[in-house]
Amino acid sequence: MKASRVGVILAALAAILWLAPFAWMGVASARPQVSGALDLASLFPSGPFSPDNYIEAWTSGHFPLWYANTILLCGGILAVQTVTVSLAGYAFARLQFPGRETIFTLFLLQLLLPPAVLVVPNLVMITKLGLFDSLAGVAAPYCASAFGVFLMRQTFRAMPRDFEDAAMVDGATRLQVIRHILIPLAGPGLAAFAVVSVTSHWNEFLWPLMAVSSPRAQVLTVGLASFTRGAEAGGEWGVIAAGTTLVAAPLLLGFLFFQRRFVSSLVFTGLK
Amino acid sequence: MRILAGAALGLSLLTTAAPASATTDIDFFFPVPVQGKLANEMTKLIDQFNRSQNDVAVTAVYTGAYDDTNLKTRAAIQAGRPPAAVLMSANFIREYVINDEAIDLGPLIAKDGQTPEKFIAQFWPAVRTNATENGHVYGAPFHNSTPILYYNTDMFKEAGLNPEKPPATWQDLVDAAKKLTKSDGKTMTRSGIVIPSNYDSLGWVVSGLAMSNGGDYYNRGWGGEVYYNTASTIGAVQFLDDLVHKHHVMPDGVTDAGVASNAFFAGRTAMMIQSTGALGFIRDNMKLPFKVAFIPRALRNAVPIGGASLLIPKGNTPAREAAAWKLIKYLTSPEINGGWSRFTGYFAPRMAAYDLPEMKAYLAQNPDAKVAVDQLAYAQPWFATFNTVGVRKALEDQVQAVLSGKVKPADAMVNAQKAADALLRPYVEQTALKLPQ
Amino acid sequence: MSQAVLAAPALGVRHRRILPHTTLLALGLLTPSLLLLAAFTYWPVMGVTLRSLTQQRFGQKPSWGIDNFVRLFADPHFSTAAWNTLLYALGTIVPSLALALLLALALREQGRLTTLLRTIIVMPLLIPLVAVAALFIFIFLPGGGLIDYYLAALGMAQTNWLGDPDLALGAIIAITIWKNTGYYMLFFLAGLAGIPEEYHEAAKIDGAGIATRFWRITLPLLGPTIGFVAVIALVNTLVQIDHVIVMTGGGPSDSTNMILYYIYQQAEQNMDSGLASAATVICVGALLALSIISLRALEQGIHYES
Secondary structure (H helix, E strand, C coil), rough: CEEEEEEEHHHHHHHHHHHHHHHHEEEEEEEECCCCCHHHHHHCCCCCCCCCHHHHHHHHHHHHHHHHHHHHHHHHHHHHHHHHHHHHHHHHCCCCCCCHHHHHHHHHHHHHHHHHCCHHHHHHHHHHCCCCCCHHHHHHHHCCCHHHHHHHHHHHCCCCHHHHHHHHHHCCCHHHHHHHHHHHHHHHHHHHHHHHHHHHHHHCCCCCCCCCHCHHHHHHHHHHHEEEEEECCCCCCCHHHHHHHHHHHHHHHHHHHHHHHHHHHHHHCCCC | CCCHHHHHHHHHHHHHHHHHHEEEEEEEEECCCCCCHHHHHHHHHHHHHHHHHEEEEEEEECCHHHHHHHHHHHHHHHCCCCCCCEEEHHHHHHHHHHCCCCCHHHHHHHHCCCCCHHHHEEEEEEHHHHEEEEECCCCEEEEEEEEEEEEEEEHHHHHHCCCCCCCCHHHHHHHHHHHHHHECEEEEEEEEEECCCCCCHHHHHHHHHHHHHHCCCCCCCCCCECCCHHHHHHHHHHHHHHHHCCCCCCCCCCCCHHHHHHHHHHHCCEEEEEEEEHHHHHHHCCCCEEEEEEECEECCCCCEEEEEEECCCCHHHHHHHHHHHHHCCCHHHHHHHHHHHHCCCCCCEHHHHCCCCHHHHHHHHHHHHHHHHHHHHEEEECCCCHHHHHHHHHHHHHHHHHHCCCCCCHHHHHHHCCCCHHHHHHHHCCCCCCCCC | CCCHHHHHHHHHHHHCCCCCHHHHHHHHHHHHHEEEEEEEHHHHHHHHHHHEEEECCCCCCCCCCHHHHHHHCCCCCHHHHHHHHHHHHHHHHHHHHHHHHHHHHHCCCCCHHHHHEEEEEHHHHCCCCHHHHHHHHCCCCCCCCCCHHHHHCCCCCCCCCCCCCCCCHHHHHHHHHHHHHHHHHHHHHHHHCCCHHHHHHHHHHHCHHHHHHHHHHHHHHHHHHHHHHHHHHHHHHHHHHHHHHHHHHCCCCCCCCCCHHHHHHHHHHHCCCHHHHHHHHHHHHHHHHHHHHHHHHHHHHHHHHC
């Protein structure tokens, strides 16, 4: 009892440290733009909320379009991934076939090779497929996911076989079993995977920068970089803070709402 | 896969060939060297161009920083989808030529009834070398900069210095910096001067100091040689070392260009060396009174050129090349070039831009911009070699070690020369050392 | 447990009867993933491997050989990058896993305060690394940045965090720990929730103290989770270098250069695709070996449980 209270207190201290950059981001983004100010680093607001930085960030970019593209990209990747990882996860969890372990290891290879490592060959590939400069091209390399297959395999393995066996005895096909019994039961596992998938693709920078040219297919991180990566002079910290807040807000809010559900869904994946 | 690729190629040929008589769609890659506002301004410029005529429709693509733009352009070329035009760091052009990735603009210039010599003569002499290679023109300069000395006039007065007489020589600089530095016991609370020493900035600054110190720094006509282990460069690096470790007027370690600007805004440094391209940004953000001056000299005044030029990558159709050329001519016209210069702080490479009344009015109002233009008389070409970035880093890694007190300048330059020579070796073997059998 | 024992032989019988059908079905289910992996993982990897064995230097005809690997191992920048990567991996994985586990232990109870604290620790996961880099350039700003501003209040001198070759890697490590600890904590929370409460109760009755219970029950049962998280963390440290690109460019004096950044430099700045490919092959090989070892441990853990 006492030990756990000490633990919470120590964790609270860590949390204060963890929160500091966010606190600064919030305060700096809401400061009026009278820069050259010496107390730019202060964690306490120097006055009432000023929308200057948000207005400048919002008008320097095309946030509505970037939001739409990013949501489309993450949603599209997730939709295709759900199909590919469920099917493959089931095969590895439930079917006996020659070379299963070898093929599984081959799958895991992808875990180590995100497109950032293989930029040039992947660009050549999406160009050959006619997907260069489109959101589909950004999404393509991610449509198969070793991480997802791994998670789904664990999820399926952790489920009792009773339902499936009963359904199979009743004459259901494997695909029917997957669609009507396993997928609904795997909801929490899929939810956990969804959060991991959306988070990583929402935040990726280098690959979307490379794979897309047209402004109409630009995503949030690439857009944000246009005012965080100035080269010959200093950054405008307030605007950077405001832009970062705008980019991260949807995920932060989403996490605040679904926090409990997310943690409990991870438990169901059988990652013990 | 090959069938698919063939089909895609056929399709793209069809789509580009068909509307030859109508509008040609092209893409234009541009980096944003200073801040987000510039991306908007560039997009506005391109919209204006698109509305001004019906032959070419340009899509402006923001491609990150200079290095990102280089990376993205190269990746697009390798993937077989080169952009029609790119705004590229001016010293990368030589490498695009060496690797056969940029087109000679000569034929396009000839179609306008001009010669390459006359075309390039429209730009300031200092920017011509980086845009040409063996008499052929590969780049059209768009915006350029030189390093310049920014100083806080209040601090000058407070230290008993005359703000109207900024330091002109290295000796003046050291004397002034000593008076301007403030210490609180052991630690420096205000430095006399800050010089950006991150990758990219540092090589640029050192090349300027070496040239001011009598040297040449690199072989201007051929990309296989740099002069690091020479008296002129060692002296320049020793000067930097002394500012930190002997005179104690500059913070030790590496200072990022952005960090330098912030120190200047916050009054934590009295002087800094920074690009003229940052003039607009500094004018907007510096609340304390400041002025600019020529970079102090050792044996002679000399500063390197920086900035970017427009080039056309290889692999585009003639229709797209012609369309890109039209865009390039628009962007380098005196009106547009001058307008961009006033908006950003870069100087306009097109000389005629300075004959326009709005430019004359601007210079009269902004004496700091005039200093930047006057310094052009002493500007030298920007170092450009085979493997420019790697060869530059070979020097920078060593100078950074000097600034951190880890190695002495003479040893550092021996190391830097060795590393640079190794990087240049493959090119040297295929050019200067490829002798008749 | 008995369920599995009973099901296994029954399943075996069925399998023997319809084996080809099962194999075909498995093939069908794996095809979508395999096609995508072939296009975006195997094909590029084979390309990289072939290129690593192709000697092509400026203006010369390509030939086969191991020249790239010879040059790679002779390049001092590569050994620096490899050494930095090792320091970086150790410096981030060990503290962030330990911290994540401790935080998970402290915050596993449900409650308003623990929920809030968990949320705060996870928040860094949700913002892009490029944006984190931009924020931390300010945080580390010598003199006026967040850290120095508050350290100055404690009477400490300004520090050139990113500009000192002895400190820069540490600064990069600190950012990575801040960014990823919450992510790993989530996995540990899930793992802890999977340990039945009875084990602890039984041990308590036997008089085991808190430390004994941690070492004897919690840690062994968490073994597979730790293995899994270690793999994820290892991959993260190798591939997440957006902040290195933005903040230091590998400097000062190569002190934050990493293997992936080295590869990127060779490929895109020095245009030496042979050297870049050789470095990629070495990097992927090392990762693969380490991951297989960790995942084997994980697999075993799972088998023991069922």
